[in-house]
Amino acid sequence: MKYIDEFQDPELAARLLDDIRATVTRPWALMEVCGGQTHTIIRHGIDQLLPDEVELIHGPGCPVCVTPLEVIDKALEIASRPDVIFCSFGDMLRVPGTGRDLFQVRGEGGDVRVVYSPLDALRIAEENPDRQVVFFGIGFETTAPPNAMTVYQARKRGIGNFSLLVSHVRVPPAIEAIMQSPDCRVQAFLAAGHVCSVMGMEEYPALAERFRVPIVVTGFEPLDILEGVRRTVRQLERGEHTVDNAYPRAVRPEGNPAARAMLDDVFEVTDRAWRGIGVIPDSGWRLSERYRDYDAEHRFQVGDITTREPAECRSGEVLQGLLKPHECEAFGTTCTPRTPLGATMVSSEGACAAYYLYRRLDLPGRATPVTVTTPSQEDSSLV
Amino acid sequence: MSETTAAPDMLSWTCPAPLRDRPRVVMGHGGGGAMSAELIEQVVLPALGGRERAPLTDSATVELGGARLAFSTDSFVVRPLFFPGGSIGDLAVNGTVNDLAMSGARPAVLSCGLILEEGVEIDTVARVAEALGAAAQAAGVRVVTGDTKVVEAGHGDGVYINTSGIGLIPAGVDLRPERVVPGDVVIVSGAVGVHGVAIMSVRENMRFEVEIESDCAPLGGLVEAMLAITPDLRVLRDPTRGGLAASLNEIATASGTGIVVQERAVPVPPAVASACAMLGLDPMYVANEGKLVAFVPREHADAVLAAMRAHERGSEAAIVGEVVADHPGMVVARTGLGGTRVVDMPLGEQLPRIC
Numbered sequence: 001m002k003y004i005d006e007f008q009d010p011e012l013a014a015r016l017l018d019d020i021r022a023t024v025t026r027p028w029a030l031m032e033v034c035g036g037q038t039h040t041i042i043r044h045g046i047d048q049l050l051p052d053e054v055e056l057i058h059g060p061g062c063p064v065c066v067t068p069l070e071v072i073d074k075a076l077e078i079a080s081r082p083d084v085i086f087c088s089f090g091d092m093l094r095v096p097g098t099g100r101d102l103f104q105v106r107g108e109g110g111d112v113r114v115v116y117s118p119l120d121a122l123r124i125a126e127e128n129p130d131r132q133v134v135f136f137g138i139g140f141e142t143t144a145p146p147n148a149m150t151v152y153q154a155r156k157r158g159i160g161n162f163s164l165l166v167s168h169v170r171v172p173p174a175i176e177a178i179m180q181s182p183d184c185r186v187q188a189f190l191a192a193g194h195v196c197s198v199m200g201m202e203e204y205p206a207l208a209e210r211f212r213v214p215i216v217v218t219g220f221e222p223l224d225i226l227e228g229v230r231r232t233v234r235q236l237e238r239g240e241h242t243v244d245n246a247y248p249r250a251v252r253p254e255g256n257p258a259a260r261a262m263l264d265d266v267f268e269v270t271d272r273a274w275r276g277i278g279v280i281p282d283s284g285w286r287l288s289e290r291y292r293d294y295d296a297e298h299r300f301q302v303g304d305i306t307t308r309e310p311a312e313c314r315s316g317e318v319l320q321g322l323l324k325p326h327e328c329e330a331f332g333t334t335c336t337p338r339t340p341l342g343a344t345m346v347s348s349e350g351a352c353a354a355y356y357l358y359r360r361l362d363l364p365g366r367a368t369p370v371t372v373t374t375p376s377q378e379d380s381s382l383v
Numbered sequence: 384m385s386e387t388t389a390a391p392d393m394l395s396w397t398c399p400a401p402l403r404d405r406p407r408v409v410m411g412h413g414g415g416g417a418m419s420a421e422l423i424e425q426v427v428l429p430a431l432g433g434r435e436r437a438p439l440t441d442s443a444t445v446e447l448g449g450a451r452l453a454f455s456t457d458s459f460v461v462r463p464l465f466f467p468g469g470s471i472g473d474l475a476v477n478g479t480v481n482d483l484a485m486s487g488a489r490p491a492v493l494s495c496g497l498i499l500e501e502g503v504e505i506d507t508v509a510r511v512a513e514a515l516g517a518a519a520q521a522a523g524v525r526v527v528t529g530d531t532k533v534v535e536a537g538h539g540d541g542v543y544i545n546t547s548g549i550g551l552i553p554a555g556v557d558l559r560p561e562r563v564v565p566g567d568v569v570i571v572s573g574a575v576g577v578h579g580v581a582i583m584s585v586r587e588n589m590r591f592e593v594e595i596e597s598d599c600a601p602l603g604g605l606v607e608a609m610l611a612i613t614p615d616l617r618v619l620r621d622p623t624r625g626g627l628a629a630s631l632n633e634i635a636t637a638s639g640t641g642i643v644v645q646e647r648a649v650p651v652p653p654a655v656a657s658a659c660a661m662l663g664l665d666p667m668y669v670a671n672e673g674k675l676v677a678f679v680p681r682e683h684a685d686a687v688l689a690a691m692r693a694h695e696r697g698s699e700a701a702i703v704g705e706v707v708a709d710h711p712g713m714v715v716a717r718t719g720l721g722g723t724r725v726v727d728m729p730l731g732e733q734l735p736r737i738c
Binding site for chain 1: 719
């Protein structure tokens with residue numbers, strides 16, 4: 001875990017920005033697919049620094065945001081059972097289901113534990129053979145392989161009291177759905193680098209060709225984002241639409257064969273509902289027939305869930321890049337991180353949360369703007 | 384992958400969830416952020432006679448017999464009891480000592496309440512007590528009264544400690560956020576985020592390339608060194624739960640001013656930065672136990688900074704920001720790349736409970 005400063009170097013950033021400014025001649029709308037990229041962009045003020053012609057549209061790549069309410073409610077129901085230890089990554093605990101969240105379940109006596117790896121959940125299952133341990137398996141192509149491997153390990157080691165509540169989603173079908181929308185304004189994609197580090201790039205050339213959009217595989221540090229934008233704008237200005245890897249330190253064209261093999265063994269592709277968007281064909285994974293015993297939905301019979309979604313939240317449009325978070329009437333008024341209407345305001349990768357946390361000052365009519373200057377480490381204007 | 388994906392009906396896209404109320408306490412109520420403040424202000428303070436009678440500072444100022452005393456209390460529920468760089472015993476002393484020091488007081492005496500869980504090893508209690516005694520000696524305070532209770536197995540977490548403390552505030556010292564004005568300079572005494580990451584590294588069984596030790600330490604001596612330069616400091620805070628972000632927001636709110644922080648000026652050790660990057664955390668929100676943030680009149684800033692750097696607890700002190708008249712009540716960071724972002728009050732807990 002080194003090299004953080006190197007990918008946040010202000011001088012290199014200034015050079016990339018100069019290059020982008022010198023290249024761009026007209027407006028372009030780019031979508032960064034991943035919520036992690038959205039947060040880097042907003043947290044470092046990259047959108048403020050880009051030329052006006054380059055508009056960044058925030059995509060649906062926040063796994064917490066797109067997990068359907070129905071699945072959240074299933075998690076709440078399973079976690080409430082006295083015989084269950086429910087394990088999850090931390091950022092799922094504050095996501096509202098119908099009426100409550102996992103933190104509240106824990107406050108009511110449910111055994112809900114934050115873990116940092118699905119293997120931690122498997123260890124808990126080994127240590128508690130008289131209880132059922134459920135891991136909340138959500139996320140894109142990045143979190144799916146370790147979850148698949150954990151199920152594989154559970155069966156291999158004969159750990160029968162472990163199961164997975166699965167809501168995994170896949171990026172390429174989402175890109176396809178976005179491009180097919182008649183309201184779509186997206187002209188290019190910054191693809192999620194960590195997804196490609198697992199899956200490789202082979203699914204993208206067909207999309208780039210079919211929709212005539214450049215797709216640039218992009219990382220998550222500020223310089224990664226700027227380099228992704230630079231390469232994307234260059235293609236757009238030249239009228240090109242190819243797949244380009246701007247994240248070669250992590251992404252190989254073939255991805256990670258071992259991880260893909262594990263996915264193929266444990267999961268199978270299925271239609272999947274995306275919260276706020278609806279069902280996208282072939283956009284998810286579920287446990288394959290061989291591993292169905294480890295599916296928490298089957299084990300706990302939670303198929304009969306009724307969800308309740310009020311109508312005023314527009315995060316579905318935010319997830320599709322049709323609406324900027326602050327353009328929603330509820331943003332910052334009835335919808336805040338403390339009183340979220342939708343998961344996009346809760347998740348650490350949610351676009352609404354990013355705008356609320358980092359950008360309230362710049363949003364029209366919401367606060368006084370400040371003068372933006374470019375500081376250096378030696379800036380002495382403070383003293 | 385399907386060849387023919389149906390175009391979604393955008394008018395049907397919603398991602399709503401109901402507004403919630405919270406009938407029960409959740410961990411976020413103890414996180415030192417907005418939810419903690421809400422619980423105190425809406426539930427506890429009304430029963431105690433309202434906010435006017437209970438100002439929300441780390442320690443109360445009480446006038447007794449012509450002397451101005453700082454009085455503070457704190458409870459410690461950290462897991463594990465022993466961690467790199469300290470233990471719950473050190474925390475229990477330094478937490479309260481530092482709350483007193485942030486009033487400008489010289490910490491003098493402490494009380495110590497132990498709540499022990501049935502089944503905890505006597506040897507563990509002895510080690511905690513020894514750490515507590517050593518920390519008190521190092522901080523120059525005496526433990527003058529105490530109490531011990533035992534709760535049934537399963538009703539505690541080994542050892543909980545409450546400490547209360549009293550210190551004497553020197554004449555001429557008046558540290559309150561209301562005194563902060565635009566133009567004041569913000570100084571932190573050293574690297575931020577260290578304690579929180581140290582605790583997490585052992586509690587969550589994480590292995591980082593470099594072992595990170597808690598910065599748990601008493602700050603009374605450092606505060607004395609600063610006050611020796613000038614008694615005219617505006618306000619001091621030890622940024623524990625909620626980290627630097629929570630402290631800055633509290634002061635921005637209480638003083639009605641804006642605060643601008645230069646993000647790259649905030650000292651963050653590479654190991655902490657790496658751990659935070661890996662876990663998706665912001666070091667500005669991670670807890671500290673041996674650092675302070677000072678608001679200092681601009682004309683005294685250089686001298687106070689020099690005095691801090693000359694002290695062992697402030698050798699990495701740095702000017703990180705300034706107070707402005709713009710955006711009152713808000714903290715804004717200028718990012719390394721030249722953009723800006725709001726540094727908000729944390730909502731609930733950032734991490735599992737640390738202190």
